[in-house]
Amino acid sequence: MKDFHFELLARDGQARTGIIHTPRGDIRTPAFMPVGTAATVKAMLPQSVRETGADILLGNTYHLMLRPGAERIARLGGLHKFMDWQRPILTDSGGFQVMSLSALRKISEEGVKFQSHIDGHEEFLSPERAMAIQRLLGSDIQMVFDECPALPATHGAIEKSMALSMRWAKRSKDAFGEQSEEERRGRACFGIVQGGTFTDLRVRSAQALKEIGFDGYAVGGLAVGEPQSAMFETLEATVPHLPHLRPRYLMGVGKPSDIVGAVLRGIDMFDCVLPTRSGRNGQAFTSQGALNLKNARFSEDPAPLEAGCDCPACRQFSRAYLHHVVKSGEIIAAMLLTWHNLAHYQRLMGELRLAISQSRLAEWAQNYSATTQPADAI
Amino acid sequence: MKDFHFELLARDGQARTGIIHTPRGDIRTPAFMPVGTAATVKAMLPQSVRETGADILLGNTYHLMLRPGAERIARLGGLHKFMDWQRPILTDSGGFQVMSLSALRKISEEGVKFQSHIDGHEEFLSPERAMAIQRLLGSDIQMVFDECPALPATHGAIEKSMALSMRWAKRSKDAFGEQSEEERRGRACFGIVQGGTFTDLRVRSAQALKEIGFDGYAVGGLAVGEPQSAMFETLEATVPHLPHLRPRYLMGVGKPSDIVGAVLRGIDMFDCVLPTRSGRNGQAFTSQGALNLKNARFSEDPAPLEAGCDCPACRQFSRAYLHHVVKSGEIIAAMLLTWHNLAHYQRLMGELRLAISQSRLAEWAQNYSATTQPADAI
Numbered sequence: 123m124k125d126f127h128f129e130l131l132a133r134d135g136q137a138r139t140g141i142i143h144t145p146r147g148d149i150r151t152p153a154f155m156p157v158g159t160a161a162t163v164k165a166m167l168p169q170s171v172r173e174t175g176a177d178i179l180l181g182n183t184y185h186l187m188l189r190p191g192a193e194r195i196a197r198l199g200g201l202h203k204f205m206d207w208q209r210p211i212l213t214d215s216g217g218f219q220v221m222s223l224s225a226l227r228k229i230s231e232e233g234v235k236f237q238s239h240i241d242g243h244e245e246f247l248s249p250e251r252a253m254a255i256q257r258l259l260g261s262d263i264q265m266v267f268d269e270c271p272a273l274p275a276t277h278g279a280i281e282k283s284m285a286l287s288m289r290w291a292k293r294s295k296d297a298f299g300e301q302s303e304e305e306r307r308g309r310a311c312f313g314i315v316q317g318g319t320f321t322d323l324r325v326r327s328a329q330a331l332k333e334i335g336f337d338g339y340a341v342g343g344l345a346v347g348e349p350q351s352a353m354f355e356t357l358e359a360t361v362p363h364l365p366h367l368r369p370r371y372l373m374g375v376g377k378p379s380d381i382v383g384a385v386l387r388g389i390d391m392f393d394c395v396l397p398t399r400s401g402r403n404g405q406a407f408t409s410q411g412a413l414n415l416k417n418a419r420f421s422e423d424p425a426p427l428e429a430g431c432d433c434p435a436c437r438q439f440s441r442a443y444l445h446h447v448v449k450s451g452e453i454i455a456a457m458l459l460t461w462h463n464l465a466h467y468q469r470l471m472g473e474l475r476l477a478i479s480q481s482r483l484a485e486w487a488q489n490y491s492a493t494t495q496p497a498d499a500i
Numbered sequence: 501m502k503d504f505h506f507e508l509l510a511r512d513g514q515a516r517t518g519i520i521h522t523p524r525g526d527i528r529t530p531a532f533m534p535v536g537t538a539a540t541v542k543a544m545l546p547q548s549v550r551e552t553g554a555d556i557l558l559g560n561t562y563h564l565m566l567r568p569g570a571e572r573i574a575r576l577g578g579l580h581k582f583m584d585w586q587r588p589i590l591t592d593s594g595g596f597q598v599m600s601l602s603a604l605r606k607i608s609e610e611g612v613k614f615q616s617h618i619d620g621h622e623e624f625l626s627p628e629r630a631m632a633i634q635r636l637l638g639s640d641i642q643m644v645f646d647e648c649p650a651l652p653a654t655h656g657a658i659e660k661s662m663a664l665s666m667r668w669a670k671r672s673k674d675a676f677g678e679q680s681e682e683e684r685r686g687r688a689c690f691g692i693v694q695g696g697t698f699t700d701l702r703v704r705s706a707q708a709l710k711e712i713g714f715d716g717y718a719v720g721g722l723a724v725g726e727p728q729s730a731m732f733e734t735l736e737a738t739v740p741h742l743p744h745l746r747p748r749y750l751m752g753v754g755k756p757s758d759i760v761g762a763v764l765r766g767i768d769m770f771d772c773v774l775p776t777r778s779g780r781n782g783q784a785f786t787s788q789g790a791l792n793l794k795n796a797r798f799s800e801d802p803a804p805l806e807a808g809c810d811c812p813a814c815r816q817f818s819r820a821y822l823h824h825v826v827k828s829g830e831i832i833a834a835m836l837l838t839w840h841n842l843a844h845y846q847r848l849m850g851e852l853r854l855a856i857s858q859s860r861l862a863e864w865a866q867n868y869s870a871t872t873q874p875a876d877a878i
């Protein structure tokens with residue numbers, strides 16, 4: 123079986139393009155991973171997700187552990203088989219959702235005790251349990267369990283949280299290493315840099331993770347409400363401290379302009395619910411900016427949603443039709459706009475990869491901001 | 501352009517199989533028409549509806565006149581283009597929905613004044629307006645405007661209502677005939693037999709319609725709460741009074757066993773929201789009976805929903821997965837179960853057509869009732 127490894131193909135400034143090789147298939151970077159929270163990318167069949175150009179999906183440990191349960195998915199043959207997605211899957215560790223969704227959290231050195239947001243039953247997540255769940259799911263890229271503090275917070279609070287996350291990162295890596303060789307083969311474990319928007323803490327976090335040693339390095343705890351400029355500054359301070367020959371993943375990001383800015387600053391991988399969630403809310407990303415299909419100005423617009431897009435929404439229907447089904451609350455509205463938004467995001471990633479490989483990313487990005495405003499003003 | 505005509509291929513007892521030829525394509529009978537209420541078969545892309553084997557869709561005059569409006573659809577190129585379905589479309593006349601959905605109805609000889617169930621604005625439907633709307637939509641098979649009284653009702657009340665519907669049928673046919681030859685070419689106008697479960701009224705209604713002369717004959721006002729046996733008795737009394745060489749359409753029916761029984765009694769066409777609505781409610785039709793996927797007994801069932809079915813739900817997923825996405829309220833549950841139910845219905849129609857063409861329908865139907873109970877006990 124082919125091992126997990128990252129092949130760097132070209133660099134352009136801080137930006138890079140490459141291929142993450144995995145036994146389940148290649149991942150072209152910069153890569154956008156659609157979010158398949160509950161073993162489904164909402165409103166999409168898996169073959170349609172692949173048609174948009176996605177090489178890899180993200181699955182959520184928190185959601186899947188609560189329903190249908192990691193042990194159940196394992197008994198049914200693993201997450202890939204369960205949701206009929208045979209290409210790579212990255213799973214988060216549940217750390218973020220424990221903070222944002224669950225009730226009555228109690229954090230200790232050992233882990234987090236919390237109540238399910240579905241039925242209130244008590245659950246426990248620790249580095250060891252989070253890695254065990256990801257192993258049961260059969261995840262190709264497993265993330266360490268971390269604490270995600272809410273921003274803004276004091277330097278002292280973030281420092282304390284980051285230090286805990288680093289101790290948990292070590293325990294996560296140890297738990298990953300304790301899998302049988304068979305189970306671990308071809309699979310990767312990524313560390314997560316924390317530290318809020320404090321440069322010194324980010325640098326210390328990156329160094330702590332490098333000492334442990336990971337197959338890839340994520341930047342967590344950003345895009346939680348801070349301005350885009352603060353996110354970019356944090357990336358500029360953090361990325362140079364990450365190993366060049368490992369993939370870099372900015373978690374939970376973002377709007378198209380966030381992605382462009384982060385790629386310019388050396389990020390290789392992204393995930394975000396924005397294209398799927400926006401699609402369910404009647405919003406579409408286009409090269410001319412974001413459109414709200416609820417708007418009455420589309421009610422008799424015979425034009426396709428985005429010229430040149432070959433997704434079913436654009437190929438088969440008018441903006442007038444999309445307006446109608448959005449206004450009528452029809453399921454096909456969510457299906458078509460989700461498909462379009464994922465296709466738009468993958469097209470953006472393809473353009474970024476091409477521009478980097480041709481050493482013209484700066485020019486491309488300048489042209490992009492000039493023509494696509496307000497691309498993400500949803 | 502090829503004209504609308506019905507080709508009878510074979511008869512087996514009262515049952516028949518044939519082809520309705522239309523300029524937009526052939527309709528194999530007995531035919532099941534998925535319901536595309538608001539210019540979408542809910543939770544399905546049009547190409548997926550076609551993949552299930554549907555030759556024709558039903559569109560709803562009432563819903564489309566209220567939103568987005570018939571004139572608007574006409575300006576956008578007609579309903580086929582609007583919803584990207586290039587095969588035949590049959591439209592009802594709005595009579596049934598005016599009774600079941602709208603508020604503050606006022607019926608006169610002229611027509612029905614009512615308030616929209618969406619925003620309460622006042623609307624008016626008459627035979628002339630209903631036919632004008634269907635023409636604006638570009639419907640291939642246009643239904644006369646009728647009154648649909650609630651059952652049970654007295655003989656006197658049903659007689660009065662039926663007589664009004666027959667006067668409206670004449671006005672509908674006249675309005676259809678007043679279209680330009682260009683518009684009318686290849687399009688059909690169907691009459692609707694009324695009369696509740698009173699045999700004498702059904703016979704008089706059928707005769708009144710034959711005197712007017714239609715391209716096809718529907719049986720309306722059934723499956724509104726009466727027992728299946730009453731529906732079958734009414735069909736037995738009505739169908740012999742309809743012309744042999746015209747298609748016969750049982751409106752709004754029904755469960756699989758309703759369809760089998762009605763085909764045995766000489767019906768050629770059906771429409772019903774049951775497969776689509778059930779799909780959105782987690783219910784699936786299978787050859788072993790109806791299944792409620794919410795049921796916990798499916799939570800670890802690795803089997804496909806229905807053995808031998810080649811729809812995506814059965815080909816790609818387990819019952820355990822379907823249970824999970826139904827319980828989680830995921831859109832993919834509605835997408836997969838709707839697809840499956842429509843595929844199941846079309847497979848049923850194909851089996852009926854084959855059995856009739858091989859003169860073994862009685863035997864087939866006996867075997868069907870023996871093995872498929874409770875096929876429709878949802």
